[in-house]
């Protein structure tokens with residue numbers, strides 16, 4: 001597919017089905033991480049705009065055109081959105097690349113996932129109609145009970161910048177499928193494609209207020225959404241510290257949250273791998289895909305001592321072969337990280353690792369041939385100790401740290417030696433061993449003989465400090481539904497006879 005040359009659309013906030021200037025008229029720069037240039041501006045919402053969006057969402061839930069829709073009717077909107085996204089795929093992929101820095105072909109594949117995800121939740125919305133009301137068998141005949149699965153209400157969706165439109169979709173598609181009215185707050189570092197979703201919703205005639213999109217800063221636009229008393233739930237993906245702030249604020253209102261936070265996931269490689277090159281490639285992909293900015297990145301390589309020298313030698317050769325370039329260039333496999341802040345943060349992690357005594361096997365700096373842009377070489381760090389920051393903390397950049405092990409017990413201990421629990425991978429020919437590791441890994445996701453493939457049908461989420469709740473699959477729909485018990489006394493002519501009846505007049 002040809003990469004189109006594109007103009008950055010100038011948008012406002014998407015509220016109540018229309019484009020509206022933020023009340024305070026503030027805007028934030030859009031920076032292309034590949035050249036550090038300001039390429040446009042996004043509107044910056046504040047508390048006042050949040051309040052208007054919440055009122056519009058409430059009104060959508062009260063109106064028949066959204067609040068009384070069946071799942072089948074909502075499925076039509078979701079399919080229409082999917083079709084429009086597909087139609088605009090080349091432009092959306094380009095916008096994603098120049099906003100986020102990921103290689104264009106990765107962005108294009110994200111857009112395919114966006115389309116598939118909207119279609120998938122269209123199917124689930126339809127299926128919801130037959131599951132909306134389900135009977136619950138009781139042990140008594142004098143009562144009958146059924147359960148209603150109804151939209152939870154107004155939901156706040158706060159998303160990160162690493163898969164901008166895809167992370168938006170992981171939340172928006174199930175929320176709309178469930179019949180909620182959603183308010184999306186994308187990351188200020190990459191909001192363009194989420195705003196374009198607003199234009200798509202307008203084009204397909206999604207009822208006003210069903211989805212509003214408020215771009216802006218976390219503390220100005222995200223925080224008021226979390227603290228708004230008329231928002232029923234927050235679904236968040238992002239950093240641990242922000243997750244803690246959100247959970248703390250939501251707790252004041254006993255507001256449910258789902259949190260998909262960071263990770264420091266292990267990839268355990270045994271000496272009985274099927275093939276050295278295949279294992280090396282999964283190891284690279286597991287950490288360097290999306291420029292290393294994946295919450296589930298398997299950024300701790302735990303390698304069996306017996307195979308370590310030849311594995312690392314081959315890993316080095318493959319790493320040197322990775323094409324680092326402007327992400328719009330064909331065959332680019334590693335673009336810049338998202339921002340100046342992230343660039344400095346990642347380099348600091350590398351310098352601290354060196355200060356703490358680790359060795360840089362490869363990378364550790366900006367590539368010589370790229371003078372501008374937030375580029376960092378794919379970096380491999382060895383001689384790592386479990387007390388080091390590089391072993392413990394999420395880098396969110398193309399940095400892999402390596403530790404060797406002798407026995408299975410040692411490997412599992414190292415794998416679980418983290419406060420996080422999102423993903424974990426094992427590469428081994430021995431499937432019984434893989435099974436033992438699957439049980440022992442303290443994580444929400446396990447990859448066997450691979451790392452990172454991500455599909456929309458299975459559940460996605462973590463344990464420990466990687467958060468809680470599950471996205472994707474049918475699990476995500478449950479996040480946006482209220483389960484209501486309805487119990488009926490079916491013998492109303494018969495007294496309940498709990499209290500003593502006063503004598504009749």
Ligand SMILES: NC(=O)C1=CN([C@@H]2O[C@H](COP(=O)(O)OP(=O)(O)OC[C@H]3O[C@@H](n4cnc5c(N)ncnc54)[C@H](O)[C@@H]3O)[C@@H](O)[C@H]2O)C=CC1
Nearest residue numbers: 159160186187217218219222223238239242261262295396
């Ligand atoms: N788990 C993941 O997928 C991600 C993890 N990260 C990690 O987080 C680090 C910092 O990146 P940031 O973009 O600053 O992440 P962040 O967690 O602060 O931002 C994520 C989203 O939360 C919003 N937000 C920030 N403060 C908020 C608040 N007080 N209330 C409500 N919403 C708020 C942001 O505007 C953005 O939309 C990265 O270096 C990386 O380590 C970043 C992005 C994604």
Ligand code: BAL
Nearest residue numbers: 162163294295296454
């Ligand atoms: N494909 C992984 C999604 C994430 O990093 O959040």
Ligand code: NA
Nearest residue numbers: 031099189190
């Ligand atoms: Na950007």
